[in-house]
Amino acid sequence: xxxxxxxxxxxxxxxxxxxxxxxxxxxxxxxxxxxxxxxxxxxxxxxxxxxxxxxxxxxxxxxxxxxxxxxxxxxxxxxxxxxxxxxxxxxxxxxxxxxxxxxxxxxxxxxxxxxxxxxxxxxxxxxxxxxxxxxxxxxxxxxxxxxxxxxxxxxxxxxxxxxxxxxxxxxxxxxxxxxxxxxxxxxxxxxxxxxxxxxxxxxxxxxxxxxxxxxxxxxxxxxxxxxxxxxxxxxxxxxxxxxxxxxxxxxxxxxxxxxxxxxxxxxxxxxxxxxxxxxxxxxxxxxxxxxxxxxxxxxxxxxxxxxxxxxxxxxxxxxxxxxxxxxxxxxxxxxxxx
Numbered sequence: 001x002x003x004x005x006x007x008x009x010x011x012x013x014x015x016x017x018x019x020x021x022x023x024x025x026x027x028x029x030x031x032x033x034x035x036x037x038x039x040x041x042x043x044x045x046x047x048x049x050x051x052x053x054x055x056x057x058x059x060x061x062x063x064x065x066x067x068x069x070x071x072x073x074x075x076x077x078x079x080x081x082x083x084x085x086x087x088x089x090x091x092x093x094x095x096x097x098x099x100x101x102x103x104x105x106x107x108x109x110x111x112x113x114x115x116x117x118x119x120x121x122x123x124x125x126x127x128x129x130x131x132x133x134x135x136x137x138x139x140x141x142x143x144x145x146x147x148x149x150x151x152x153x154x155x156x157x158x159x160x161x162x163x164x165x166x167x168x169x170x171x172x173x174x175x176x177x178x179x180x181x182x183x184x185x186x187x188x189x190x191x192x193x194x195x196x197x198x199x200x201x202x203x204x205x206x207x208x209x210x211x212x213x214x215x216x217x218x219x220x221x222x223x224x225x226x227x228x229x230x231x232x233x234x235x236x237x238x239x240x241x242x243x244x245x246x247x248x249x250x251x252x253x254x255x256x257x258x259x260x261x262x263x264x265x266x267x268x269x270x271x272x273x274x275x276x277x278x279x280x281x282x283x284x285x286x287x288x289x290x291x292x293x294x295x296x297x298x299x300x301x302x303x304x305x306x307x308x309x310x311x312x313x314x315x316x317x318x319x320x321x322x323x324x325x326x327x328x329x330x331x332x333x334x335x336x337x338x
Contacts, residue, residue: 058102060122072098099182106160117249122152123323124302127284143287149304166197206308215289233265238311248320299327
């Protein structure tokens with residue numbers, strides 16, 4: 001888990017997101033006063049990577065995380081220089097604003113996902129070295145256990161307030177007093193929210209599988225899939241395995257989960273027969289061994305896996321092209337696990 005890197009937030013003259021007359025747009029004078037090489041600007045911009053990491057875990061979408069962080073900086077630079085100087089801890093101010101923006105976005109996202117075509121899966125992330133879209137270090141998400149696909153899927157079952165309280169406290173180590181300021185609840189209520197979220201995570205967490213073993217099982221699955229060997233596929237799948245696909249209605253995909261090891265195996269054999277032009281490659285997906293399917297060198301599906309007791313229990317197949325932008329121009333580095 002990551003720990004807090006910014007100073008404790010103190011009392012400030014203006015609240016996060018507060019603006020007054022004439023403060024709604026970035027002034028030319030502010031740009032002149034805060035230009036390249038300004039240490040205050042450098043300090044503010046260095047917060048970007050931490051904010052992206054926070055927002056992705058809160059939203060499950062890199063594109064939405066970038067939007068939330070952009071809006072956070074827009075609100076900062078919309079303030080006059082005097083009001084910026086009145087903020088005792090800019091890092092804490094940015095975190096508070098970004099968290100509140102994400103909280104609002106989570107509320108509206110729930111309504112949007114009710115009309116989403118098919119299942120909704122968090123946006124998969126490539127390894128840092130794998131995609132041109134992650135070339136800027138400020139936009140990289142740290143790939144630890146708090147971004148593996150299974151963890152993110154559990155986060156989707158939480159209420160917006162639970163998710164914010166849990167991520168801020170258990171992942172980023174924020175005290176409940178500061179979380180209370182962000183969520184507009186009492187510290188005690190935030191503690192309860194985080195506790196409830198923690199119980200969800202524990203209930204869904206599978207026993208850890210060493211990365212090398214997981215990579216070996218995913219490799220065997222790939223080979224059996226390419227060979228259309230249904231018996232080998234069934235042997236690698238848990239009897240209660242589930243396949244979930246996300247296309248958003250923008251690509252052909254199953255709309256409802258496929259349940260049962262034999263059924264999941266048959267679904268993959270059917271895919272291999274229907275799309276013989278696809279090539280499968282082992283890749284790191286959200287920090288864990290996974291697969292990608294490509295057509296003419298373009299990634300059309302990203303597969304993430306969950307394992308328990310040496311078998312695959314869940315497969316998430318992301319086909320929505322809007323969620324694959326980070327993979328489109330990605331090269332194929334070797335995948336090594338020890």
